[in-house]
Amino acid sequence: MKKYFVIALLLISLSVLHSEDKNSVLQVVARVSPLLSLSMGTPEAFDIIDSNNNLISTRMVGNFSVVSNYKAWKMLVDSTYKTSASIGRLKLDDSETYIPYTFAIKAGEITILSEFNIASLIQPITTAAGASYSLHFYFSDDDTIWPQGIYRDTLVLTVTTD
Amino acid sequence: MKKLFVVSLLFVFLTAALFAQESVTTRVTAIVGANLTVTTTMSATTTIDPALTSATLGNVTISSNLSGGWKITVNSLNGGAMVRQGGTERYPYLLNFGTFATAQNLATDLVLNRTGIQTGTTSALSITYSTAASLSLPAGTYEDTLTISLAAL
Amino acid sequence: MKKSVILFLVAVVAIGAAFGQALPVTGTVTQVLETSLVSGALNLTLAGAAGATVPSSGAVIKIRSNRPQWTVTFLSSNDGFLNPTEGFTNASAIAYKLRATWLSGTVSGTIINGLVDAAGVTLSDVAGPSISTTGNGKTSADGLSYTLNALVVLPASDVAMFEANAGLTYTDTITVTIAAN
Numbered sequence: 271m272k273k274y275f276v277i278a279l280l281l282i283s284l285s286v287l288h289s290e291d292k293n294s295v296l297q298v299v300a301r302v303s304p305l306l307s308l309s310m311g312t313p314e315a316f317d318i319i320d321s322n323n324n325l326i327s328t329r330m331v332g333n334f335s336v337v338s339n340y341k342a343w344k345m346l347v348d349s350t351y352k353t354s355a356s357i358g359r360l361k362l363d364d365s366e367t368y369i370p371y372t373f374a375i376k377a378g379e380i381t382i383l384s385e386f387n388i389a390s391l392i393q394p395i396t397t398a399a400g401a402s403y404s405l406h407f408y409f410s411d412d413d414t415i416w417p418q419g420i421y422r423d424t425l426v427l428t429v430t431t432d
Numbered sequence: 433m434k435k436l437f438v439v440s441l442l443f444v445f446l447t448a449a450l451f452a453q454e455s456v457t458t459r460v461t462a463i464v465g466a467n468l469t470v471t472t473t474m475s476a477t478t479t480i481d482p483a484l485t486s487a488t489l490g491n492v493t494i495s496s497n498l499s500g501g502w503k504i505t506v507n508s509l510n511g512g513a514m515v516r517q518g519g520t521e522r523y524p525y526l527l528n529f530g531t532f533a534t535a536q537n538l539a540t541d542l543v544l545n546r547t548g549i550q551t552g553t554t555s556a557l558s559i560t561y562s563t564a565a566s567l568s569l570p571a572g573t574y575e576d577t578l579t580i581s582l583a584a585l
Numbered sequence: 586m587k588k589s590v591i592l593f594l595v596a597v598v599a600i601g602a603a604f605g606q607a608l609p610v611t612g613t614v615t616q617v618l619e620t621s622l623v624s625g626a627l628n629l630t631l632a633g634a635a636g637a638t639v640p641s642s643g644a645v646i647k648i649r650s651n652r653p654q655w656t657v658t659f660l661s662s663n664d665g666f667l668n669p670t671e672g673f674t675n676a677s678a679i680a681y682k683l684r685a686t687w688l689s690g691t692v693s694g695t696i697i698n699g700l701v702d703a704a705g706v707t708l709s710d711v712a713g714p715s716i717s718t719t720g721n722g723k724t725s726a727d728g729l730s731y732t733l734n735a736l737v738v739l740p741a742s743d744v745a746m747f748e749a750n751a752g753l754t755y756t757d758t759i760t761v762t763i764a765a766n
Contacts, residue, residue: 292621294620296761297627298627299627300628300679300737301755303749304751308454317462318464319465319497323497394745397742398634418497418499422462424459425459427455427458430454431451431452432453
């Protein structure tokens with residue numbers, strides 16, 4: 271008996287189906303850490319009268335630096351011995367003798383502040399190195415003989431975004 | 433029966449400070465140094481008339497900002513006399529210093545001790561002397577040097 | 586007694602089919618071209634010394650491809666800048682770089698390092714703005730994983746700093762796509 275072998279030819283076809291490309295979406299989120307700082311060394315003591323015992327009219331008292339990455343910030347100054355918004359006083363140690371003065375805080379040649387407890391002109395964002403300001407005192411001589419000694423005032427400088 | 437679980441999500445928003453502030457305190461120190469000043473209307477050289485018995489030297493204005501003691505010192509180079517140039521003859525005189533001293537012999541320094549602040553105070557200086565003839569002084573030029581100085585005590 | 590060795594010869598004769606019949610068998614191979622965000626996020630806190638480079642937290646991106654040639658692209662929505670969100674009044678946008686560092690996986694037995702320049706590429710400096718790279722070879726089934734970072738260079742000491750505003754951020758959106766070449 272013959273045996274028949276039947277061999278089937280298999281046709282195999284493959285097709286590739288395109289799936290939808292899958293994309294990813296990411297958010298990049300950055301926050302800027304706020305900075306607001308003020309640094310000032312202790313001003314050096316300065317002579318206030320000349321050889322004729324007259325008050326020297328102008329003195330640059332010291333410099334200070336502010337670092338701020340707030341868009342708009344302001345400065346304020348207060349004086350321990352002030353008598354008004356515009357007049358401060360230097361007090362003679364161990365005495366009730368006072369020398370009055372007016373003052374200005376300047377950015378370069380521009381005065382940004384000249385009254386106590388009244389906010390300065392709005393200041394812009396600074397560089398990382400900071401913005402520099404100078405403190406100036408002004409005296410008006412009236413032939414008063416000022417007693418020899420050390421005269422002082424304490425100032426509080428504040429920078430604020432409020 | 434379905435059970436529904438309701439989950440409440442509580443969001444607590446912590447708002448960062450809306451303002452920032454920083455302050456520094458600094459002391460401003462000014463020095464008023466000791467200041468003793470003397471100014472004068474006296475000429476560098478005053479020539480007196482030996483036929484007279486007095487001469488005005490001029491004014492001296494003195495101020496002080498010392499709260500403590502200080503002094504005025506008047507010194508005569510020749511101890512209260514004009515000395516003839518090229519010789520040793522002495523022509524004595526006495527000093528009047530405003531209200532501080534009258535007919536002061538300057539054989540030794542005149543020292544006027546003061547205390548406290550003195551605003552500019554002007555004193556007239558003059559001298560009194562005998563006429564040259566009465567002293568039988570030889571002819572010549574007689575001179576002395578007066579120095580007025582201020583110092584703290 | 587005789588001993589006999591009997592050898593069985595076995596011949597297997599393939600007999601040709603009396604007739605053949607084709608049976609179609611159909612198979613389907615699904616194309617795989619995909620990217621996925623595995624973990625992490627690109628968050629930056631901009632603080633530090635002037636001129637310093639600040640990296641973001643890392644996001645792990647996975648790429649899978651059974652196509653031999655493919656290109657993956659990172660596309661910025663904001664022209665390569667982190668834009669200030671609503672609330673700022675006049676803040677400037679911030680340029681930033683993008684970097685992808687190989688994490689795991691192979692491509693036909695070869696690891697591709699540095700999918701994107703290891704130092705990061707400033708997106709605002711390139712066309713698109715986008716960064717793309719071509720892969721030669723199919724990835725493993727687990728795909729290629731990269732850690733993605735955004736980097737920001739802080740302003741120099743003599744240049745105005747980035748504006749701060751409590752609660753507000755600067756943002757961009759990166760779309761990662763993959764396509765067969």
